[in-house]
Amino acid sequence: MNKRLFFIFLLGAVLLSGCWSKKELTDLALVAGLGIEKNEEGKYVGTIQVVNPGNVAEGQQGGGSGQGPPVSVYSATGDNIIEASRELSTKVSRRLYYAHTNLVVIDEQLAREEGITKILDAMDRDPEFRVTTTVIIAHGVKAGDIMKALTPIDKIPSSKIIKTLKFTEESWGEHLNVNIKEVINALTSSGKEPLITGFHLIGDHDEAKKMESIQQTAPAATIQTNGLAVFKEGKLIGWIHGEAAKGSVWILDRIKRTNVTINWKEEKGAISYQVMRQKTNISARMQDGQPIITVEVRAEGDIGEVIVPIDLTDPHVFLEIEKGAEEEIKKEIEQAVQEAKEYKSDVFGFGEAVRRLDPDAWETLKAEWDDRHFPELQVEVKVDAFVRRSGLRNKSFLSQTEENR
Amino acid sequence: MLGFFKKRQKKKANGLNDKRHPEIDWLNTIDASLSINLEIIKEKTGNSPDVIIRELSMGLNDSVRTAIVYIEGMVDDQSIKDFLIESLMKNQNLQEKVTQQEPLGLLKKKAVPFGDVVTGREWDQLFSSLMAGEALIFIDGTAEVLIIDTRGGEKRAIEEPSSQVVVRGPRDGFTEDIRTNISLVRRRIRNPSLWVEPMKIGQTTKTEVAIMYINDVANEKVVKEVRRRLKQINVDSILESGYVEQLIEDQTFTTFPTLYHTERPDAVAGNLMEGRVAIFVDGTPFVLLAPAVFIQFFQSVEDYYTRFDLATALRFLRILIFFISLIAPAAYVAATTFHQEMIPTQLLITVAAQREAVPFPSFIEALLMEITFEILREAGIRMPRAVGSAISIVGAIVIGQAAVQAGIVSPAMVIIVSITAIASFATPSYSVAISARLIRFLFMVAAATFGFYGIILGIIMLTVHLCSLRSFGVPYMSPLAPFTLVNNSDTIIRAPWWAFWQRPRLISGENTVREGSRQKPRPPMNREMVSRSNEKGDSNE
Numbered sequence: 001m002n003k004r005l006f007f008i009f010l011l012g013a014v015l016l017s018g019c020w021s022k023k024e025l026t027d028l029a030l031v032a033g034l035g036i037e038k039n040e041e042g043k044y045v046g047t048i049q050v051v052n053p054g055n056v057a058e059g060q061q062g063g064g065s066g067q068g069p070p071v072s073v074y075s076a077t078g079d080n081i082i083e084a085s086r087e088l089s090t091k092v093s094r095r096l097y098y099a100h101t102n103l104v105v106i107d108e109q110l111a112r113e114e115g116i117t118k119i120l121d122a123m124d125r126d127p128e129f130r131v132t133t134t135v136i137i138a139h140g141v142k143a144g145d146i147m148k149a150l151t152p153i154d155k156i157p158s159s160k161i162i163k164t165l166k167f168t169e170e171s172w173g174e175h176l177n178v179n180i181k182e183v184i185n186a187l188t189s190s191g192k193e194p195l196i197t198g199f200h201l202i203g204d205h206d207e208a209k210k211m212e213s214i215q216q217t218a219p220a221a222t223i224q225t226n227g228l229a230v231f232k233e234g235k236l237i238g239w240i241h242g243e244a245a246k247g248s249v250w251i252l253d254r255i256k257r258t259n260v261t262i263n264w265k266e267e268k269g270a271i272s273y274q275v276m277r278q279k280t281n282i283s284a285r286m287q288d289g290q291p292i293i294t295v296e297v298r299a300e301g302d303i304g305e306v307i308v309p310i311d312l313t314d315p316h317v318f319l320e321i322e323k324g325a326e327e328e329i330k331k332e333i334e335q336a337v338q339e340a341k342e343y344k345s346d347v348f349g350f351g352e353a354v355r356r357l358d359p360d361a362w363e364t365l366k367a368e369w370d371d372r373h374f375p376e377l378q379v380e381v382k383v384d385a386f387v388r389r390s391g392l393r394n395k396s397f398l399s400q401t402e403e404n405r
Numbered sequence: 406m407l408g409f410f411k412k413r414q415k416k417k418a419n420g421l422n423d424k425r426h427p428e429i430d431w432l433n434t435i436d437a438s439l440s441i442n443l444e445i446i447k448e449k450t451g452n453s454p455d456v457i458i459r460e461l462s463m464g465l466n467d468s469v470r471t472a473i474v475y476i477e478g479m480v481d482d483q484s485i486k487d488f489l490i491e492s493l494m495k496n497q498n499l500q501e502k503v504t505q506q507e508p509l510g511l512l513k514k515k516a517v518p519f520g521d522v523v524t525g526r527e528w529d530q531l532f533s534s535l536m537a538g539e540a541l542i543f544i545d546g547t548a549e550v551l552i553i554d555t556r557g558g559e560k561r562a563i564e565e566p567s568s569q570v571v572v573r574g575p576r577d578g579f580t581e582d583i584r585t586n587i588s589l590v591r592r593r594i595r596n597p598s599l600w601v602e603p604m605k606i607g608q609t610t611k612t613e614v615a616i617m618y619i620n621d622v623a624n625e626k627v628v629k630e631v632r633r634r635l636k637q638i639n640v641d642s643i644l645e646s647g648y649v650e651q652l653i654e655d656q657t658f659t660t661f662p663t664l665y666h667t668e669r670p671d672a673v674a675g676n677l678m679e680g681r682v683a684i685f686v687d688g689t690p691f692v693l694l695a696p697a698v699f700i701q702f703f704q705s706v707e708d709y710y711t712r713f714d715l716a717t718a719l720r721f722l723r724i725l726i727f728f729i730s731l732i733a734p735a736a737y738v739a740a741t742t743f744h745q746e747m748i749p750t751q752l753l754i755t756v757a758a759q760r761e762a763v764p765f766p767s768f769i770e771a772l773l774m775e776i777t778f779e780i781l782r783e784a785g786i787r788m789p790r791a792v793g794s795a796i797s798i799v800g801a802i803v804i805g806q807a808a809v810q811a812g813i814v815s816p817a818m819v820i821i822v823s824i825t826a827i828a829s830f831a832t833p834s835y836s837v838a839i840s841a842r843l844i845r846f847l848f849m850v851a852a853a854t855f856g857f858y859g860i861i862l863g864i865i866m867l868t869v870h871l872c873s874l875r876s877f878g879v880p881y882m883s884p885l886a887p888f889t890l891v892n893n894s895d896t897i898i899r900a901p902w903w904a905f906w907q908r909p910r911l912i913s914g915e916n917t918v919r920e921g922s923r924q925k926p927r928p929p930m931n932r933e934m935v936s937r938s939n940e941k942g943d944s945n946e
Contacts, residue, residue: 021856022742024767025760030753057758099746100753128746159750 029094032071033158035143036119037107039077044119046084047075047144049158050092056155069211070155073148081122098128103158104135104180107143108198108229108236115234117187123180131181134162137236139198139226141205149201149208149221161223165197168225173258174245175225186231190366191351193231195248198239200226232345232370240339247336250329251295251348253280260301260385262324264308272305273325276388284353286361290378291354295333297383299325303390309399312390325385333381341375350377434526439470439545446474449532456535463493464500469508470545479538481557488518489540489553509547517542521554533611560585566668566690568835571707578668583613583687589670590617594677598622604635612643613687617673622680624914627877631682631695646686646693653695655875660840663876665697672706680913696876696912698883700896702834703727708899716899723833724897730828730841734771735852735860737821741767743856759815768853770814774822775846777803782826883911901925 035047055068074091078084088096104123106116116135123129138146147157154160165177175197186194203221207213213220227239228248240248249255255278264270278299284291303312303321310317340347351369355362365373435442443458450456455477463469471493475485492499499516513522525531526549535541538556563585566578579586587601598620606614614635618628634653643649650664651657665681667673668690673683676694684693703723708716740748741756748756763770781800788796802808804823809816825845832838844867851859874881884892891907894900903924907917 022853023745025741025745025753025757026763028745028757030750030757032750051754051757053754053758054761057755097745100750102750156754 023095023097027094028097029092031096031098031101032156033103033105033147033161034098034101035105035107035138035147036081036110037138037143038110038114041077043077043079044081044084045075045077045144046081046088047073047147048085048088048092048096049073049147049156050096051156069150071150071157073144075144081119085122098126099130101129101158102133102162104133105138105143105146105161105199106135106196107138108140110143111137111229111231111236113235116183116231116236117234120180120184120187124184131184132179134165134177134179135183135196136161136165137196137198137229139200139229139239141199141201145205145208146199146201146223149205149223150211150214150219151223152214152219157223161199164223164225169249169254170256171258173249173255174228174242176228176249176252176254186349187234189349189352191346191355191362191369192349193233193345193347193370195252195347196229196231197225198227198229199223230340230343230345230347232343237345238343240336240343243332244335244339247332247334248340248347250278250280250297250333251282251336253278255280259304260325260328262321262328264310264324267308270306270308271303271310271321271324273301273321273328273385273387274304275299275301277301282348282350282353284350284357286358289361291357291361291365291373292378292380293350293353294380294382297329297333297381297385299329299383299385300388301325301385302388306396307398309396309402311399312394312396318387318390322385322387325387326383329383329385330381333383334379337379337381341377344370344375346370346374350374350379433528435528435531435543435548435550437546437548439472439543442543443472443474445528446535449528459490461490461494463508471508472543473540474535474543475540475555476535476538478558479536480540480555484519484555484557485540489542489555492516492518493542507547508544509549509551512542512544513551517551517553519553519555523552524549525552526550533605536611537613556584563589568668569672569706569833571669571705571710573710574707575669575671577670579670579690579692581688581690583615583685586670586685586690586692587615587617590673590677590683593670593674594619599677602632606635606638606640606649607643608639608641610642610644614643614649615685617677617683617685619677619680622678622908622913622916623682624680624912627680627696627879627912628682630877631684635684643686645689646684646691649684649686650693655877656873659870659874660843661699661871661874661881662702662834662836662840663697663874663881665694665701665834666691666836667694668692669706675706675709678919679908680916696879697881698876698879698909698912699871699874699881700885702837703832703897704895704899705833709902713899713901717897720897720899723831726828726831727837727841730825730832730838731845732848732852732860732864733821733825733828734775734845735848735863736857737818738768738771738849739852739856739860742853756815756817759817762812763815764812765814767818768849770818771821771849772846774804774808774814774818775825775849778822778826779842879911884909887911 030051030053031048032051033049037045037047039045049071050073051071052068056070074088076084076087076091078087085096106119110119123133124131146161149157151157151160154163162177165175168175169177176195178194178196183194183196186192201208201221201223203219205221208219208221210220227241228245229236230238230240246255246258255275258275260273260275261269262271262273278297281296283294283296285294286292306312312318337348346369351362351366351374354365436445443460446456446458457475457477459473461471461473463471473485473489473493493512493516496516499511502511509524513524525534531541531550531552534552538558540553540555542551542553560582561580563577563580565576577589579589591599596619599617600620601615601617603613603615605611616628616631616635631653635649638649638652640648640652646666650662650666654663656663665676673692673694677683681694681696684695686693703720705719708720741760745753760767765773781796781803784796785793785800804819808814809819829838829842832841848860848863851863853859855862872880872882872886880887883889885896889910892909892911894904895909903920903926905919908919910917
């Protein structure tokens with residue numbers, strides 16, 4: 001009898017509790033990306049990209065692709081991020097679901113004037129929002145405009161941006177795919193500042209919002225990476241581009257595969273060295289009470305292209321190519337250090353290396369690290385490049401045509 | 406209301422005590438007079454035309470009146486005609502002697518060319534022999550009857566079992582005849598220790614039931630328990646081994662089978678060698694095996710015939726299959742209504758796009774499809790073969806593209822239902838597959854109310870339940886829980902034959918050693934068996 005009573009209670013617990021926290025898919029608005037900027041009144045403007053599933057997935061009943069835009073964009077204002085997000089409910093018919101938000105776009109102006117520290121708390125705190133969400137800066141364009149631009153191939157613009165970033169980081173190495181967690185870590189640790197990739201929109205901003213834009217071979221506007229944003233005390237203070245940006249990625253040990261162009265004698269850009277593997281170590285040592293940083297790079301790669309007739313069967317040629325690659329990489333790294341010093345922002349975490357080496361000395365250096373010690377810091381760069389293979393050919397056909405002549 | 410039940414109960418009690426022929430009840434033994442005896446037989450069998458009474462006379466001047474009584478169809482017609490009647494009527498020598506001597510003993514000794522001949526005088530015994538297909542010879546003036554084993558008659562030939570098909574393995578299966586079935590097993594275990602104990606169960610049907618075990622391998626306590634439970638059965642009829650199974654189970658409140666049933670003699674032989682007890686029931690090709698453990702239902706006889714590595718991989722697959730058939734729809738419901746964050750973004754968008762046009766919540770959608778499938782399956786099994794193709798055509802419409810196009814279900818749900826269906830067909834044991842079928846709905850309800858948390862709760866409850874089960878005292882989850890390391894060589898994994906040192910300890914008796922040591926085959930170090938004919942110069946080079 002007791003058992004039966006227990007069972008009835010159990011049954012009651014199951015049946016009467018209802019479907020707690022149940023949320024049907026058709027009641028959810030999947031937010032793919034979130035853009036944050038500030039308007040003239042000083043209020044935050046949150047712009048969200050809501051996925052229209054029917055227009056994204058191909059071959060489904062009720063719609064099908066190409067009939068409507070893959071995403072719809074809504075904006076709302078508020079005194080803080082959550083308020084803006086809640087206000088969005090006045091415009092969106094479904095419960096906003098942030099668990100699949102993979103991109104946060106921060107407006108450049110907001111990052112310059114107010115910094116990014118304040119806005120990250122909401123994302124860090126919210127149980128739905130992922131801290132692995134990628135963060136980018138809208139460079140020279142409103143965050144809202146980036147959110148509104150349509151993209152071909154990857155129909156959801158947010159996922160286009162993330163994939164672009166991932167792919168370019170892997171094969172070109174001038175940009176960094178950083179997420180909220182990494183940004184917060186960099187912001188909170190003394191002796192390290194975040195580097196965030198910037199994106200801009202090339203082309204007609206208004207046309208980019210229309211479906212016609214992506215129904216052409218060349219879309220009206222393209223979202224493209226543009227530099228790395230340098231932060232200092234949470235505020236954006238400038239951008240680094242090109243070789244300096246690549247050098248930064250080298251120092252941060254985030255290079256996966258990249259291209260190093262080497263000059264051969266008088267010929268500029270004669271040889272292309274393709275990095276396959278690399279490892280960068282940052283170490284610090286103290287000399288006369290002053291810290292010295294050593295950046296050691298060990299790179300390994302293949303030869304991708306040769307436009308001068310050289311004999312790649314000769315080991316001496318290999319050694320010279322290696323030397324050339326080392327010089328080139330060293331130049332990039334030194335340029336990156338130089339630019340960071342100019343910005344007086346320790347984006348590489350050299351300060352952390354010093355702290356790990358000598359915590360007591362760091363206590364005294366800490367206060368004036370960015371403004372005094374870092375710009376004067378002596379940085380030694382050692383690069384060890386190795387050519388593993390020469391691709392499918394050793395001697396280029398160029399040398400044959402040369403001989404025939 | 407209560408009164409109504411009381412009356413019915415009383416009636417029932419009356420029915421059980423009711424002796425249909427109280428007037429001959431006192432006549433426990435037969436009479437010396439042939440005509441009285443035959444009258445009694447006629448009366449008791451209600452003059453049924455298949456009870457054949459063949460009266461004949463023997464001896465000089467036909468002085469000895471005899472009668473052969475048998476039931477048409479139950480006896481081997483050929484032997485009755487060719488041997489029994491022939492020898493009684495034609496044997497001149499016998500005719501002379503019969504008048505002089507005591508005829509019964511003479512017939513028994515000289516005239517009846519059959520293996521099993523006994524005498525009897527009690528009606529109970531006579532009738533049960535008669536009903537079993539034995540022939541009775543009555544002789545006028547003798548209050549004793551010859552009972553001759555002429556059992557035979559029409560029976561199905563030995564065919565390949567349809568419920569447990571194997572690719573590699575013997576093709577014979579049990580038939581409805583208990584004696585054929587017993588012989589099929591005895592052919593495989595040629596050992597005097599293979600003991601068979603016959604008994605009759607069923608007040609009315611008097612069904613022959615036999616327990617079979619290997620005397621020094623089976624656990625005596627289990628044999629005793631099987632015997633006790635079978636003896637306890639007091640029902641009017643046993644028409645299939647399912648009757649017996651349900652009457653001797655340890656635990657009735659469960660969907661899981663606690664007795665194994667099989668149509669395959671090799672499976673029975675293998676299980677007897679592990680120390681199990683087989684229960685044969687006349688009239689069905691399904692033989693029961695006790696005690697049964699849970700993991701047994703994921704094993705197929707073929708596992709033991711194929712290589713151990715393949716067999717092990719298949720067993721892993723079957724466990725996976727069981728879980729798919731149990732929780733696939735539940736997991737879909739949980740993932741799409743509670744844990745959208747767990748689904749990869751791209752997949753979620755695809756699923757969301759499909760759900761967009763579906764008017765039902767996913768639980769209802771899943772329930773709808775599962776019930777549809779169950780209906781389809783039931784129809785497929787019960788309908789005559791001729792309409793089978795019609796069912797598959799219509800079935801493809803209700804769980805298929807048409808259902809999707811109608812906007813009632815999403816394609817993902819169709820896939821889920823289909824994979825569940827295939828998984829439940831792929832489970833080697835039908836009885837476990839149908840219990841998974843039932844429990845699946847409970848899991849779906851749990852998933853719809855609590856999400857994955859509910860599924861995990863369900864799995865925990867299921868595990869607790871399975872661990873609480875016993876089969877003839879043996880823990881149902883053994884040898885996994887309680888864990889017996891040696892016996893785990895034949896559970897989820899199937900160790901090679903040279904590593905099967907022991908019988909299942911909890912099932913078999915004292916005699917657990919199965920094989921000698923060093924059974925692993927080792928190739929000889931020299932290579933003498935390599936043919937030397939291809940010496941230098943011999944080849945076609």
